[in-house]
Amino acid sequence: MGKFFKRVILFAFLAIIGFSWLSGCAKEKCSDDDGDGYGDYCSLGLDCDDDDPTIYYGAPEICDGKDNQCPGDDGYGKIDEGCVASVSAGDYHTCAIGAYSGLKCFGSNENGQLGIGETVEMKEIPTPVKDILEVIQVATGWYHTCALVFNGNVWCWGEGVYGQMGNGSTDVNNYSPLLVPTLSNIKAISARGMHTCALTNTGGVKCWGWNEYGQVGNGTYDSPITEPVDVVGLDAGVKAIAVGGEHSCALLDSGTVNCWGLNSNGQLGNDSTAWSNEPVEVIGISNVSQIALGDEHSCALLSDGIVKCWGWNGYGQLGDGTYEDRWVPTPVLGAPVSGIWLKAKAIALGDDHSCALISDGTVKCWGYNYYGGLGDGTLENRNIPVEVLNLSGVKALTAGQYHTCGLLSSGVIKCWGGNEYGQLGDGTTQNKLKPLTGVSFGD
Secondary structure (H helix, E strand, O other): OOHHHHHHHHHHHHHHHEEEEEHHHHHHOOOOOOOOOOOOOOOOOOOOOOOOOOOOOOOOOOOOOOOOOOOOOOOOOOOOOOHHHEEEEOOOOEEEEHHHHHHHEEEEEEOOOOOOOOOOOOEEEEEOOOOOOOOEEEOOOOOEEEEOOOOOOOOEEOOOOOOOOOOOOOOOOOEEEEEEOOOOOOEEEEEEOOEEEEOOOOOEEEEOOOOOOOOOOOOOOOOOOEEEEOOOOOOOOOEEEEEEEOOEEEEOOOOOOOEEEOOOOOOOOOOOOOOOOEEEOOOOOEEEEEEEEEEEEEEEEEEOOEEEEEEOOOOOOOOOOOOOOOOEEEEEEEEOOOOOOEEEEEEEEEOOOOEEEOOOOOOOEEEEOOOOOOOOOOOEEEEEEEEEEOOOOOEEEEOOOOOOOEEHHHHHEEEEEEOOOOOOOOOOOOOOOOOEEEEEEEE
16 A cells, blocks of 8 residues: 555656646747747757848748758758859859859850860850859859868869969869868968959968969969969958059058059059059049949959059059049049049959949949940940849859840849850840840759
């Protein structure tokens, strides 16, 4: 009889404890600060970011560049299939990061710059790059391409005769991605011409490739430089980099800019035309928020939205209403009247033309226009900005030699200009004088 009562007492005790636990769980209040209906702070909360109503476990993916289903819940950094996260235009090819951080390229493949593992001359539609995943940035040169992946490594492919692969080789053509073995902990890359630069997590800069004009910045004119080398004096304190045809620039934490390389038209911005194989300071410019380089000209976006450009101006690519070269930064006109300056939120430079993203989501371009890269429906060069037709809702820009692309908020790319190799991605090889067909893709 004693054992029976002990068992009854034990079961009653356990029942009380269990009921209390269940009651506590049922009454638990889950904070839902962003109002998306998914609590953040309860024991079974389903909201991994209670500051953003678009992010929770099981959320639908939308074209916002975020992993709406929560990081780690669905693999890595997914975005909605069919959306494009970023885009980069080379001379005759274009590459874009799409769903699941996958990379696709289109246009010329004569040197393997599409990275598709094939020797075909061109692809007129987006085609997957071979054996590369988790891409967070892509940079396109004249005939080569590099990609920064999630773990901080860099891969390159395409023309390599000037050391563009960064792996110590000078192989002429490389049709699949190759690891740059001595690079790690990289946060950004930039390519143009036949060289590439990388920004390290500690704010230093490393470059490699063609160096005939000192554009690698290692204090020599030895060329090629087949593996990444440190840029003289820039081992820290850099927050952004940009690469041009034969020159390079760095935006410093101080808001000033240093440039190096070819300077035949004043593209280094130091009021001279002397080449430099190490960084020199751009004169009379501060509070810079973005830099962009063309073939032989440079531009900077200031924190107040004003755009200043310098260097070669043979096609009006400086946007100052003249065709005169400028050896120091000069404001871009916002109208055909001196003193009214263009205001922008982002800039992109082609070889010989320039474009600006305006705060209302429209785009203005100026400079070389023989293939329609300005998007104004004509083939006329412009020395002041003109508005791109049929284009709105743009959130990012990129420009190649003769073509330009805008990434829309909808996750679609619209490109215009030269299309000889299918670099507009619309399935044709016809030039477009203004944006027409949008390009979208998934993985």
